[in-house]
Amino acid sequence: MKMKLLRMMLACAFCMCSPTLHAEWDPTYCLPDDNLTALENAEFKKLKVAVAQELQNSWCSKEKIELLMDLVHVTKPQVCVDIGSCTGSSVLPVAAVLKMNRRGKVFAVDAWSNEVVTRHLDLDDPNREWWLKVDMQAVLTIFRNMVKKFGFELCCTEMQMNSLEAAARLSQIDFLQLDGDYSEKGSVADVEQLLPQVKKGGYILLSNLFTMVKGKAPKMKAFSMLFDSCEMICEIERDNAVLFRKK
Numbered sequence: 355m356k357m358k359l360l361r362m363m364l365a366c367a368f369c370m371c372s373p374t375l376h377a378e379w380d381p382t383y384c385l386p387d388d389n390l391t392a393l394e395n396a397e398f399k400k401l402k403v404a405v406a407q408e409l410q411n412s413w414c415s416k417e418k419i420e421l422l423m424d425l426v427h428v429t430k431p432q433v434c435v436d437i438g439s440c441t442g443s444s445v446l447p448v449a450a451v452l453k454m455n456r457r458g459k460v461f462a463v464d465a466w467s468n469e470v471v472t473r474h475l476d477l478d479d480p481n482r483e484w485w486l487k488v489d490m491q492a493v494l495t496i497f498r499n500m501v502k503k504f505g506f507e508l509c510c511t512e513m514q515m516n517s518l519e520a521a522a523r524l525s526q527i528d529f530l531q532l533d534g535d536y537s538e539k540g541s542v543a544d545v546e547q548l549l550p551q552v553k554k555g556g557y558i559l560l561s562n563l564f565t566m567v568k569g570k571a572p573k574m575k576a577f578s579m580l581f582d583s584c585e586m587i588c589e590i591e592r593d594n595a596v597l598f599r600k601k
Contacts, residue, residue, distance in 0.1 A: 379417055381424045384588045384597070389428050398427055401454055405447050414443040417590045418561075421597065422447040422531075425557060427455065431528030434460040437517045437544060438534030442497040444561075445510060448529075449501075452509040463513045463520040463534070466494040470516050474537035479567055481536060521547035528553055532576070533561040541576040549583065552600050558584060561595040 381393060392398065402423050406416055414422075426434065426448050434452070436445050439462035452458040465471065468486050475482040494514070501510050513520050517534050530552050535541050552558060560580060563573050577596065584598035 379421045379424075379588055379590050381428065385425065385428045389430075392427055393424060395427075397454065398423075398451075401450055405450050409443055409446065412443040413440070414447065415591055418444065418595060419447045421559070421588075421590055423451050425529065425597075426451040426458070429528065429557070430455060430457060431556075432458045433524070433527050434458060434529040434531075435463060435520075435524055435527050435548070436460055436531045436533070437463050437520070437548070438532075439464040439497060439512075441493055442500045444531055444533060445497075446500060446504070448531075449506040449510045450504065453504075453506060458528075459509050459511060461511050461513050461520070461524060462497070463515065463517055464494075464497075465516045466490045466497075466514055467516075471535075474535055474540040479537075481567065517544050518547050521551060524548070525551050526553055527551050528556050530556065530558045531561065532558065536562065536565055536567070536572060538572040538575050541573045542579065545576045545579045549580070549600070554600055556600050557587070558598045558600065559595060560598070561591075563596060564594050 381390060402419070405423065406419050409419060422444065434448050436448065439445050442462065445460055445462045448460045452460060468488065468490055471485045471488075471490075472482050475485070498512070501507060501512070513523070517540075527548070530548060532541070532544055532548070534544055549558070558580060560573065560577060563577055564571050565573065580596075580598050584600050587597040587599055589596045
């Protein structure tokens with residue numbers, strides 16, 4: 355019942371948004387039309403197929419891969435930031451296009467630390483025990499091997515620190531992915547610290563909006579903050595990820 359109510363709230367929010375809002379990923383409706391022909395480039399299409407194959411069974415869905423790669427290829431961002439990079443499944447699509455475009459950089463932010471990832475989780479949060487057991491050094495090794503395998507050294511910068519430390523070093527962000535802290539306190543802090551660093555007209559993708567903890571969606575407050583200061587563009591993954599553009 356609570357999940358249904360939350361989805362109804364999100365549906366109402368979409369209804370109040372601008373007519374440009376689209377309820378699934380479609381670059382024709384969601385992106386500026388002055389460079390959409392770039393999506394028909396044969397090299398780009400081939401790259402999308404290769405990335406989708408590489409990320410089969412990863413945490414990055416095919417729909418999100420489409421969004422990330424189309425967005426980066428059409429808008430040509432200089433500064434992309436990925437909060438909560440983990441193994442790099444959401445970094446790979448962005449870095450692949452940046453490398454092909456020969457411009458821009460993605461900053462992969464993650465402390466790769468059990469202590470940091472659980473610092474805002476309640477002691478009885480069921481996710482806490484799981485994250486405490488994850489071999490973060492092994493996760494970091496997977497990320498670094500991915501960067502090396504695809505030759506992303508020039509277009510991807512690893513930032514092994516928490517998101518607030520990274521926020522103090524980042525500015526003029528064109529595209530921001532928020533998929534880090536799963537607690538209400540941490541996700542709100544991410545928006546408070548990082549949204550001011552996003553350029554006007556820049557894009558923000560908030561993921562795992564409906565990850566439930568003890569019957570609640572901790573990221574709903576962060577969503578509300580973004581809704582108040584940004585334009586909602588589309589939702590993907592059955593409302594679980596929402597793309598915004600900063601006003």
